[in-house]
Amino acid sequence: MHPTDFTLRGALDALTEGTISSVELTQAHLDGIAKLNPRLNAYVTVTAEKALAAARASDERRAAGQVGALEGIPLAIKDLFCTAGTRTTAGSRILDSFVPPYESTVSQKLLDDGAVFLGKANLDEFAMGSSNTTSASGPVENPWSRANDPDTRLVPGGSSGGSAAAVAARLALGATATDTGGSIRQPAAFCGIAGIKPTYGRCSRFGIVAFASSLDQAGPVARTVEDCAILLKSMAGFDPKDSTSADLPVPDFARACERGVKGLRIGVPKEYRLDGMAPEIVALWEQGLQWLRDAGAETVEISLPHAKYALPTYYIVAPAEASSNLARYDGVRFGTRVTEPGSDLRDLYERTRAAGFGPEVRRRIMIGTYVLSAGYYDAYYLKAQKVRALIRRDFENAYAAVDAIVTPATPSAAFGMNEKQDDPVAMYLNDIFTVTANLAGLPGLAVPAGLDAQGLPLGLQVIGRAFDEETVFAVGRTLERAADFTALPRLRAGA
């Protein structure tokens, strides 16, 4: 077995048994990166030397009997997580030279558990996008391609496209990601892997470059549901440095994966049966529900009456918060500065921000600025936050009758790199199934569940109650086991 083909769980077992070392495991991944990253562009920065040094240190710890929960496991870190001493760009030109002197809480927790960082994963600029085509470091390619059209390069989804592509192509055993409107679940689905956005407050946001503070949540992507559970256990936990971090114990998520779904009531939101939805998506959804019934769950139709307003709500709240969060990129304390001879401060700001931000980021900053501006706040931002409260209430009502909700993860499989690029609204519709969980702060897991007619992966989504990731993992693992998803992307290490 090629070392990059391990699941994270399998690699941990092999390390424990001594059949492989962290250095060997890390080197195998670095070899894969050297070979495939020039094409996939999943990594923005590869920290090969640091990774090997960390792997050696891990092997020494293991030899000395100090074994962390992720001891020796090579991971990719989305380039939105600040990493001390390693350049952190957020996929933006405006941060292309930024070296944080501090470590994000989540990545620190992974390091504390013995993980090895291979490098920083590509992403949509400031995590704004659903195709990973807005990165200043160039687009990421999905390692999958259409069976009947292998030459058309596909997007990996976004914004965590680099994380998802790296994991799918066996260039990491798992990766950190973030999800503001679907940025973990949509790329996971497009790349045929699993990914969970936990409950808002489960993972600390400290040290993660902010996009939209009330929606951003970190989570893992990995090739199995259990691997996600292992990673989330390490990433999650109360952090006094994040005022929105939840002061709750972190359950044993991996154990919850094996709970089964017997007796669970699974909600099926009728509003998600969209007109014109692809028949294969409808079929996959129905298949997933059948698998759950077969495993002893009951499926119940529920109503989320305000779900159809989720995307427009999101496209007010997220840009508004982003317009404020991104005001700090002004070319004064860090990052790229652009001036002309004789520039005054204002000119410095305007040139720096025009040159430093890409078109999608500029567009969202402008929308956010507009919806917060004098005279429009009530009509847009306040209205959106009220609709958001209604969406949250819809879920509360639904969870009176069900334990989890299952939906498709995305309205389609991965699309071509040149598709949907001219119409922002068409691009935004990618998040139609995922965005409600962000607005309501709820956990959502994407599980690979099947292939479309062209052999591209499709995913299902499990949404749970607040802080009930355990049920989400139990449902997700049941779907995963039933789906028995064994298809492989064409581009992958060890192939």
Place this chain on the structure above:
Amino acid sequence: MSYTIEGRTGPWELVIGLEIHAQVISEAKLFSGAATEFGAEPNSQVSFIDAGFPGMLPVINAECVAQAVRTGLGLNAQVNLWSRFDRKNYFYADLPQGFQISQFAHPIIGEGAVEITLADGVTKTIGITRLHLEQDAGKSLHDQHATKSFIDLNRSGVALMEIVSEPDMRSPEEAGAYLTKIRQILRYLGTCDGNMDEGSMRADVNVSVRKAGEGFRTRCEVKNVNSIRFVMQAVEAEARRQIEVWEAGDEVFQETRLFDTARGITRSMRSKEDAHDYRYFPEPDLPPLVLESDWVEALKAALPELPDVRRARYVAMGLSPYDAHVLTLEKETAVFFETVAKGRDAKLAANWVTGDFFAALNRLKRDVADPPVTAENLGALLDLISDKTLSGSLAKQVFEAMLETGKAPGEIVEERGLKQVTDTGAIEAVVAQVMAANADKVAEYRSGKEKLFGFFVGQTMKAMQGKGNPALVNEVVKTALAG
């Protein structure tokens, strides 16, 4: 008669409201663990949070919240158990995040009121609209380089209380008295040191003018005025400017202005021209600030005595309202006075503190916090007066010696033999000598020229080098002359 400024078209009234920015006394900043100390090396008291680095998040300092609540209680104001932070968005070189975290829609403290006392003894109530917590910005230095401004973020993130008044003031004097009063209350509470030189208190002054009987006209805001005297000057300068504008047939535009202290005028602030659309929205990085009423009650129970209460207590002790006012202006003065007065005649103590002691402070340019004689020694001096060891005039001599030497009064009396003579026999002997030497005057007195009485007292005291007990000397002279 209310205060007016006379223009070409007649008298104008002034309408003044103040927004006072008071730096909260706390060890660490409002949202970060960096220190708040004044005068540190540039950028040495800065966390990545204060500098607005990527991924940094605010966490609220409990003590800053407690200080705001104490201040609210001291201003007789409503404490809001539910409040919230908002972002005020604007770009400025010393505003690292591109927004200020403030409380816009839901301040921690609501309406309150303070009473000010004016020079003529008249009191007036000034309404407090609100008090909210916010973070300070950094500092721009414009004089370090020919073409650049330098940014120091040490102050960035320090907790400020913004105390907003109603537009209740009508004269520069009232504005000055209000700022003085707020400063006094905050210093008593220990929530702000009131040090205006170091910028820990500054005021934005809102001024408009109007004809008698009118509603409000357009106001202008004079930003960052940093002394009580300048506030009074800025009010007058800005009011005169506006009167000129109106009288020239023009319109006053709402704008932000700066007070040029050197020239005594206000001028428009270029950098704030388009900063008016602040795009406030709730700070998503901070959940609402919810206080427990028990906690607020505990803070209330532990509040120090406030100046108004203290002043009333002094009046009840027999002090004149004026002395009570003067002695309570500064907490340190009141504490000094109370040490002097403890177990002694309060009026005598007040006379000495407001009289000779204040005069000495003035003359020696000293401060009550660093007094040239200690309260204990001044108290001991009063004891020597009360037990008749010293007469009033001797006491003044001893006080001067205390100022010079710093010694205790008992020691000085001992060394210099300044003890008052209360031995009636000794006084009688001196009076007899004086009468013998002035037999003609004795005769005159006895024939009805009674105003010569003072002459005999004076001669006796002179002969005794001022050490005779004045009351006894009077008595003995009277008896002796009566023959």
Place this chain on the structure above:
Amino acid sequence: MSLDTATIRRIASLARIRLDESEVQQAQAEINGILGWIEQLQEVDTEGVEPMAGGSPVAQARARLRPDVVNDGGQADAILANAPDRQGEYFGVPKVVE
């Protein structure tokens, strides 16, 4: 609602993003497209609804307070390390006229 080019320029100015003339037109079309799509929110009845204040799924979320302890700062070099124009112990910017 449709934004005119003057509004687009004003927003860009508020956001401190320089827009060339050619970009104004494009931004106008894109932003109006998005705003037009967002407009559907107005049909939701939100009478009497408390707006959500943050992202917490728990409606009664409240801020946690930290003790007043100095445990940060004293790192001027790290603070200044990424500065595009470091001037000694300060950040440098073009001279600001107040």
